[in-house]
Amino acid sequence: VEDRVYNFSAGPAVLPLSVLERAREELLCMPGVGASILEISHRSKAFLEIIETAEANLRKLLGISDDYAVLFLQGGSRLQFSMVPMNLLGADQSADYMVTGSWGKKALEEAAKVGKTRKVYDAKETNYDRLPEPFCADGGTMDLDPQAAYLHYTSNETIQGVQFSAEPETQGVPLVCDASSEFLYKPLDIDKYGLIYACAQKNAGPAGVTIVVVRKDLAERADPNLGVYLNFNTHIASGSMDNTPPTFAIYINKLVTDWLLSEVGGLEAMHSRNAEKAKLLYDVLDQNAEFYQGHARPDCRSLMNVTFRLPSDELTTKFDAEAKQNGMTDLKGHRSVGGIRASIYNAMPLAGVETLRDFMVDFAKKNG
């Protein structure tokens, strides 16, 4: 393990080392099974235990009641951009979409192919550095439709690094959340949501499984003539087993939620850790404001993706290269924001963030 780097990738992203070690240990033979998790039938007793535990862990961590189904799907959050309106947006209805960054924009584009939509907020003019009020002072307001089929928002914009600290108020309209890049970073009040979806490859596992938590009565809206895979009710009725689920990705998700429960101690503890890690980096930005320029407005800074720019492209390239030499990878920001993005999801150890913090301080001193 000597040669493992600190991997600040936005996703697929770092996983807990103990999860990887456990997966390695039983990769040829699951205990008592005589075959690899990669080989066993999804109908086998061993796999049923895994998927049931994965669901039970999520219910426990997030306090999910029986009013909600927990689904393990394929197709990424991108397929959810289509499935959500296909299932929840009736022909005579309209859905509200908040655009707080690149992902919200794409979600809206897909929904507009399916039915009637309204854009209730767009921070494009300031390159998505803010959220609407009350989450961001002077963030501007939303123009909500009280009759909307649902309100869709992106709780953490992975590319821009802006994050909601709480759920937007909807006045009774069902709330749909793309939580892809923050899911499981803190406790949630699930009852506030109609539907939450999250591809696993940030906080919840490897690429290849997307978790959907959906209020069962909302899912009943779906047109029964939808394709079986595209209909949430297929997966609700079959426990995500109508077709072959992505067994290995679900297995890793189960190990990650085991880790959250027994090693981390739950989502309150996870949230404290995450706040502590993010503060280390944002403090450097604030204390070196002439050198580092944070992208997100301070009141909506993400605890997951820390985005900032350096004085020049040359320094950005130098920062990225020297960080790599010091064992820190994947720090280059998305081209639409520029600069640097440090993704510090649940599994990024404090030591990794401390190493980056020290490097940042040092780099500013030497190049400022």
Add this chain to the structure above:
Amino acid sequence: VEDRVYNFSAGPAVLPLSVLERAREELLCMPGVGASILEISHRSKAFLEIIETAEANLRKLLGISDDYAVLFLQGGSRLQFSMVPMNLLGADQSADYMVTGSWGKKALEEAAKVGKTRKVYDAKETNYDRLPEPFCADGGTMDLDPQAAYLHYTSNETIQGVQFSAEPETQGVPLVCDASSEFLYKPLDIDKYGLIYACAQKNAGPAGVTIVVVRKDLAERADPNLGVYLNFNTHIASGSMDNTPPTFAIYINKLVTDWLLSEVGGLEAMHSRNAEKAKLLYDVLDQNAEFYQGHARPDCRSLMNVTFRLPSDELTTKFDAEAKQNGMTDLKGHRSVGGIRASIYNAMPLAGVETLRDFMVDFAKKNG
């Protein structure tokens, strides 16, 4: 490895031991990367090399020309049941479907939700024990539409164990094949196909990735207003990277095709091995015809899924239980066929089939 069983599961199914060993070896750290394959960005150099090699291996093994795209998708073959007609079946067209077993039936059901379909063959009356002529003597004929958008068939029916030995003649209609449970078991003449799809969890890897080989000009038929994930052209244009692909499943597919190329020696060699293995079991059926009753007609027996019944349910249960005691698992047949199903995909070693053969001979002697 002492305690590995012979796993005759129909899918997810046995993988080559050398593939599992390699995956285990680098599960914590890909050589030269410093992170697990489960953690690295899909845009990283290391992953790009993997997906490009996976595609190149498939092109080499099957002789796939540049007229075809090779895609790595999520959602299983079940999502393909919808995506194929969504992309290839125009509003003014009709598609022909052959129903030679449970999977062809489901594929047709999904297509009928999307557009106009015709059932050109159905072997339901004899519980799907046969294929149409000329693949099966007295199999009955197909009633093809020369104007069809495409002809869909299931080259190997996993549940019934009937398999086409060659492609049906279509008189110019594009041929679409669900090859899920035989893909890579022998060489193909790709030019005969418009589209081939196969979930990986039988011959090509773990659950979680589905391989689609599609003639690019056919894909151009797709309605541009389809959801991005649902449109083949999205994946063709982006090299299956418009959204996060199932990176680990693609990595294992790459290791499996590496194995086919360098350890097995290509698909001709694989086909010989598969024919040899299947013959061992079918010979037992033929030589013990009063005890074992094969489900598939002899001229369309599958080299992948060997299905047969025993004289009674009690003996079937006993067979399955005693096999398990002897280290052979997952032999119970699907309830719609009953009896026993031995899935002997590419990665099932000859020794596993010999062990089963010996057990079958012995069991018939003792219980016949």
